[in-house]
Amino acid sequence: MVELSQEQIEKLKALGRTQKENLIKMGEDFKEKVKNFKASIYTCNATSCHSGGAASVLDAFRESLAATGLESDVRVVCTGCMGLCASGPLARVEIKGKKPVLYQHVTPDMARVIVSEHVVPALKTEGEIKTSDYLKKQELSLDLPFFTKQRKIVLRLLGHSDPEDLGEYIANGGYQGLMKALTMKPEEVLDIIKKSGLRGRGGGGFPTGTKWEMLAKSPLVDGEKFMICNGDEGDPGAYMDSCILGGGSHAVLEGMMIGAYATGATSGWFYIRAEYPLAIQRMELAIKQAKRYGILGRNIFGTDFNFMADIRYGAGAFVCGEETALMSSVEGKRGTPRPRPPFPTQKGLFQKPTAINNVETLANVGPIMVNGPEWFSEVGTATSKGTKVFAITGKVKHSGLVEVPMGTTVGEMVNDIGGGTSSGKPFKAVQTGGPSGGVIPASELHMPLCYEELKKIGSMMGSGGMIVMDQDDSMVEIAKFYLGFTVDESCGKCAPCRIGGYQMLQLMKKIADGKGTKADVAKIKEIGNAMKKASLCGLGQTAPNPVLSTMKFFKNEYDALLIDGNEPDAPAEKEVKACNINTKK
Amino acid sequence: MADDKVKIQEDTRKMLVKWKTKRGSLIMALHEIQGAFGYVPWDSMEVVAEELKIPMAQIYSVLTFYNHFKLTAPGKVVISICDGTACHIKGGQSVIEAFEKELGVPAGTTTEDGLFYIQIVRCLGCCGLAPVVVVNGKTYGRVTPLDAPKIVAEWRETMAKEGA
Numbered sequence: 001m002v003e004l005s006q007e008q009i010e011k012l013k014a015l016g017r018t019q020k021e022n023l024i025k026m027g028e029d030f031k032e033k034v035k036n037f038k039a040s041i042y043t044c045n046a047t048s049c050h051s052g053g054a055a056s057v058l059d060a061f062r063e064s065l066a067a068t069g070l071e072s073d074v075r076v077v078c079t080g081c082m083g084l085c086a087s088g089p090l091a092r093v094e095i096k097g098k099k100p101v102l103y104q105h106v107t108p109d110m111a112r113v114i115v116s117e118h119v120v121p122a123l124k125t126e127g128e129i130k131t132s133d134y135l136k137k138q139e140l141s142l143d144l145p146f147f148t149k150q151r152k153i154v155l156r157l158l159g160h161s162d163p164e165d166l167g168e169y170i171a172n173g174g175y176q177g178l179m180k181a182l183t184m185k186p187e188e189v190l191d192i193i194k195k196s197g198l199r200g201r202g203g204g205g206f207p208t209g210t211k212w213e214m215l216a217k218s219p220l221v222d223g224e225k226f227m228i229c230n231g232d233e234g235d236p237g238a239y240m241d242s243c244i245l246g247g248g249s250h251a252v253l254e255g256m257m258i259g260a261y262a263t264g265a266t267s268g269w270f271y272i273r274a275e276y277p278l279a280i281q282r283m284e285l286a287i288k289q290a291k292r293y294g295i296l297g298r299n300i301f302g303t304d305f306n307f308m309a310d311i312r313y314g315a316g317a318f319v320c321g322e323e324t325a326l327m328s329s330v331e332g333k334r335g336t337p338r339p340r341p342p343f344p345t346q347k348g349l350f351q352k353p354t355a356i357n358n359v360e361t362l363a364n365v366g367p368i369m370v371n372g373p374e375w376f377s378e379v380g381t382a383t384s385k386g387t388k389v390f391a392i393t394g395k396v397k398h399s400g401l402v403e404v405p406m407g408t409t410v411g412e413m414v415n416d417i418g419g420g421t422s423s424g425k426p427f428k429a430v431q432t433g434g435p436s437g438g439v440i441p442a443s444e445l446h447m448p449l450c451y452e453e454l455k456k457i458g459s460m461m462g463s464g465g466m467i468v469m470d471q472d473d474s475m476v477e478i479a480k481f482y483l484g485f486t487v488d489e490s491c492g493k494c495a496p497c498r499i500g501g502y503q504m505l506q507l508m509k510k511i512a513d514g515k516g517t518k519a520d521v522a523k524i525k526e527i528g529n530a531m532k533k534a535s536l537c538g539l540g541q542t543a544p545n546p547v548l549s550t551m552k553f554f555k556n557e558y559d560a561l562l563i564d565g566n567e568p569d570a571p572a573e574k575e576v577k578a579c580n581i582n583t584k585k
Numbered sequence: 586m587a588d589d590k591v592k593i594q595e596d597t598r599k600m601l602v603k604w605k606t607k608r609g610s611l612i613m614a615l616h617e618i619q620g621a622f623g624y625v626p627w628d629s630m631e632v633v634a635e636e637l638k639i640p641m642a643q644i645y646s647v648l649t650f651y652n653h654f655k656l657t658a659p660g661k662v663v664i665s666i667c668d669g670t671a672c673h674i675k676g677g678q679s680v681i682e683a684f685e686k687e688l689g690v691p692a693g694t695t696t697e698d699g700l701f702y703i704q705i706v707r708c709l710g711c712c713g714l715a716p717v718v719v720v721n722g723k724t725y726g727r728v729t730p731l732d733a734p735k736i737v738a739e740w741r742e743t744m745a746k747e748g749a
Contacts, residue, residue, distance in 0.1 A: 048711035051724035085713025236669030239710035274616065274653050276710060312609075313616050316652030318707075332611030333643075334650040350608065393671035393712035400713055434670065467670050481673055485707070491650075 009299060017302035019294030020179065026293075027170030037075040038123055041114075042092040043106070044159060046081035046243050047278055049088035053107070054078075057089050060108035064115040073123060080247015082159035083150075086399035086422075087140060092159070095122045102140045110138065145416040146398045151379060153387050154363040155403045158247035163282055166289045169250045175295060177369030181258045182303045189262040190216060193365065195373035197385030202230055202321070202358030203433065203462045204538075205384075205451040208259075208365075211355055214345040215263040218353035226354040227256050227265045229362055230326060231272035231279065234318035235434030236485065238391045238465030241359040243401050245272060245279035248363060249286035253309065255362030257295075258369055260307050263355060268309040269330055274316065283311055318435075318489035322537045323356040325491065336493045337537035358463065360389055380406035384450035389464050394430075396468035397422045404449070411445030414468055425470040429553070433462030435482040435489075436542035438549025439475065458549040460542065475554040476561060480508045482546035486539060497540025500531040508547065517564050521551065590628045596621065597629040601636045611639055611647060615654060624655035660695040660702035662740045665719045669708030672716040676729070680716050681705060683730035687737050700744060701737070 004012070034040075041061050045054040058078055065071045082090045087104035093114060094100045103114060117131045161168045169175070181189045194209030215225065229252060233241040245252060256268045272280050287309055290296040298306045312330045319325045320335040327349045329335035348354025364386060368376045377385045384406035390413065393399045397419035404413065414420070414427055421427050429439040432449075438459035440447060447453055454461050469478065487501040504527045510516045528544030535541045551558055559565035600617050604610040614637065618629045625648055634641045648654045664684060668677045681703075685691055688701050695702045709717055714726030720740055725732065 047709070048713045051709075051711045051714055051717070051719075052726060085711065088713060234707070236673075236708040237671040237712055239708065239712060242710040275706070275708070312613060315612055315616070315654060317650065329612065330609055332609040332613070332647070334647055391712060393715065394674050399671075399715075431670070465670070467674065469674060473674055478670075478674065481670070 004298075012299040013302045015302075016294060016299045020301040023170055023175060023293055023295070026167045027174075030165070030167035030171040033167075034075060036072075037096075038073045039093065039095045039119060040075040040077060041119070042077045042079050042082075042094065042159065044080070044082040044088060044090040045078045046085075046158075046246055047239065047276075048081070048085035049090055050278070052089045054089040056108045057091065057106050057111045060111035061091070061115065064112045065119070068115065068120055070115075070120065070123060074119060077162050078164075079161060080158035080163045081155070081243035081401050083155070083402060084140065084146060084398055084400045086397070090140075090159075093118055095119070098122065100142060102142055103135070103138050104140045105138055110135070144398070144419075146400070146402070146419065149404065149408070149412060149417050150402050151387050151405045152403045153367050153376075153379075154244060154248070154251075154360055154389055155401070156367075157251070158243065163247045163249065164285060166250065166293065173370055174250055174366070175254055177366035178254050178257050178261075178295075179301060180369050181261050182301055182305060186216065186262045186264065189258060189369070192369065192373050193259075193262065196368045196376040197373075197380075197383075198361065198364055198368060198376065199384065199451065200358055201360035201364070201388065201463065203436065203460060205461060208357065208361055211345065211357070212259055212263045214343070215265065215353055215355040218345055220264065220266070221352040223266065224350075224352050225263065225265045226349045226352060227260050227263070227268040228323075228326065228330065228349065228354055228356040229256055229268065229270045229359060230321065230323065230356050231270055231276075231283075231359050232314045232321045232326060233273060233276075233359075233463060234321045234489075235436075235463055235465040237393050237467050238434060238463055240389045240391050240401060240464045242273075242276045242279050244359050244363050244389070245270075245276070246282050249279075249282040250290070251363045251366055252283075252359055253286050253290060253295075255365035256309065256357070257300075257307055258365050259355065259357065259362065261305050265307070265355065267307060269349070270309065270311045271314060271320070271326055271330055272311060274313040280311065280313065287311065317491070318485070319491045319537070319539050322539055325537065326356065327354065334491070336491045337539075339536060360464070381448060381450045383452055388449065388461070390449075390466045391464055392418050392466045392468065394467035395422050395470045395473070396420070406450045407448040409445065410440050410447050410449060413449065413466065414445070418468060421468065421470045423470050423472070425472060428469050428471050428473060429475065430469065431459075431467040431478070431482075431546070432465065433460040433542075433545070434465040434467075435485045436460060436538065436545055437462045437465075438545045439469075439478075439553055441553040443553075458545065458552060460545070475550040475557045476508070476512050479547045479550040480505070480512050483508055483543065486543040490539065490543070494534075494536035494540060496531045496534040497536070497543065500527045500535075501540070501543055503527055504531075504544065504547065511558065511561050514561055514563075516562050518562060518567070518570065521558060521562070522570070525551070593622065593626050593628045594632045597632040598636065601633065605636055611637060611644065612651070615644075615648065619654060622658075624658050627656075657695075659704075660700050661744060662701050662721055664701060664703045664736075665706045665709070666692070666703065667707070667709050667715070667717040667719075668705045669712065669715075671708075671712035675715040677716040679730045680718065680728050680733065683733035684718075684737070687733045701740070 061076045089106045091106045092102045198208045199205045317335045320329045325335040325337040344354045389403045429441045487505045490497045492498045507520045604614040692703045692705045718725045718728045
């Protein structure tokens with residue numbers, strides 16, 4: 001940045017103070033504005049509902065309200081994800097003083113009926129509103145366990161606000177975390193994050209406070225240090241980050257800025273998948289608004305804190321979710337990982353100290369600053385604090401985006417929140433962690449969802465993908481599918497992943513075709529263990545997980561496909577040769 | 586063709602103005618080029634090399650590393666079929682096969698008439714609608730193999746109307 005004179009800095013600080021006041025006023029103005037509305041219609045326009053036609057539903061609401069002359073009494077809000085994606089497009093009608101009503105599978109025609117049968121009578125007549133059976137059928141109870149068992153921190157504003165309205169974000173407590181942080185010393189902010197017990201939500205579970213402390217200790221290089229937000233959600237079948245960025249971009253930006261203040265970072269980068277146009281568009285808008293209202297820039301809110309942020313698009317490479325590969329991609333190169341150490345907090349983006357945090361992690365930071373570390377650490381288990389967002393999909397009735405306290409059991413997720421299998425057939429297993437995770441069989445429904453327990457069972461938290469499978473799904477097939485994915489996505493830099501993955505896949509195909517033997521299963525385990533220990537990055541280290549965990553829990557399914565499946569197992573070898581690789585780093 | 590080359594290179598040069606001064610902007614520049622042309626033409630690459638002072642070999646290595654970038658022009662109608670996990674277990678594979686059969690070309694290729702291009706994608710973020718197919722930005726949810734001929738026919742008609 002250009003050096004400024006003391007006088008110029010003072011001027012900027014004065015401007016910053018005014019901008020802060022203006023922001024607070026913006027929130028007040030918003031509250032004043034919505035006071036006059038007698039009702040609100042919240043319509044979900046996140047990716048899933050949008051794909052289902054939510055945009056034309058919104059138009060239908062607006063048009064029919066205008067036709068009845070109620071447009072100034074009813075606020076139509078285009079919101080972020082409401083969660084129950086399988087029932088989309090969703091719309092929630094909130095009449096002042098009455099219980100909210102949620103409608104599913106809303107079409108433009110239905111929207112007109114909602115206005116004429118529900119909204120108009122509610123505002124123009126006294127007493128009970130009687131809607132037709134046509135509408136009644138599409139009502140979704142808000143008392144479903146899907147809604148009541150959730151605890152929302154990250155998703156609290158999604159589905160309840162207009163993500164493009166900065167005033168609404170401020171009115172809901174937005175940027176207060178940042179304002180509070182800026183009145184403290186950076187070490188005090190670090191302390192709060194450490195005390196909260198917040199851990200990385202991208203899968204690894206590394207304590208966020210510790211990571212930030214490492215960055216804080218690294219000196220500036222050429223006057224720079226960076227924050228990166230990892231929005232390269234590559235797990236196929238998971239879309240948490242997409243919705244958080246699309247419905248709460250300001251919250252993610254705020255989290256990053258609090259981190260930057262605590263660590264002394266000078267600028268930040270959002271790395272977002274190009275496949276998420278809505279997330280990109282909303283983040284671009286958030287940055288534009290933040291620049292315009294003095295949230296980003298120099299002498300923010302009249303302090304000495306300067307920060308800028310920019311966006312970089314991913315380009316379809318799963319490996320770029322790995323932090324060293326991601327940095328390489330932000331630099332505009334091929335996304336190949338490199339060995340650690342040096343850790344990114346020492347030598348990261350453009351060889352300068354960098355902290356990389358997941359989207360959901362950052363979205364937790366603002367609320368922690370506002371409410372305090374104890375408020376956060378009260379939720380969850382002994383070692384996994386707070387909540388976790390999951391995208392529960394596959395063969396489950398209530399497929400969608402949910403946020404639950406850490407420690408919620410698999411059974412509660414699948415049976416209560418998920419409402420059981422969509423087919424009505426017996427539940428078989430759930431896969432967490434996507435292609436890097438493993439299966440949790442029906443026998444483990446009591447297992448609490450937290451970092452340690454999931455690791456113990458041979459899966460991982462991952463970023464929050466959760467695929468439910470019923471008895472019709474072949475575990476061998478699903479393991480082969482995931483392995484095929486990681487083999488496709490292997491960057492090819494290190495041999496264990498490039499060659500090991502490929503060979504393993506050939507053996508898996510052989511088994512799936514009914515031509516495999518027990519010797520092939522042993523070989524797969526051997527290769528898998530070698531990959532786990534010797535691969536350069538997380539992609540290769542975790543690629544064997546789906547295969548190894550299905551072999552562990554669904555051995556019978558593999559045996560049924562093997563030529564010699566009925567014969568007794570060979571005695572287990574004490575130490576597989578490949579395990580002798582020295583893993584000291 | 587010579588005129589095309591001049592036009593492409595001129596357009597590319599204009600797009601690069603804002604990226605020239607920013608570090609690490611190669612991928613962003615390539616995104617913008619593909620956004621404009623539907624793929625990254627060789628003629629553009631030459632200009633990128635010149636303007637951003639990056640060797641052609643490096644540009645090519647980046648383009649071929651990432652799935653998103655295309656080196657040849659795709660068909661006018663791009664059919665993206667999701668094979669993410671949620672779509673896969675709900676029958677995504679059979680949907681892919683149905684489209685391949687309907688159009689007579691394997692995924693990743695363009696039909697001979699240059700009209701349709703089939704690509705397999707990994708998760709479009711609307712798993713609630715699985716299996717999902719997106720055609721030129723229009724989303725079809727809960728697609729079955731039987732829908733493939735209907736969707737193709739719909740787009741044939743649309744394109745015929747537009748005089749393509």
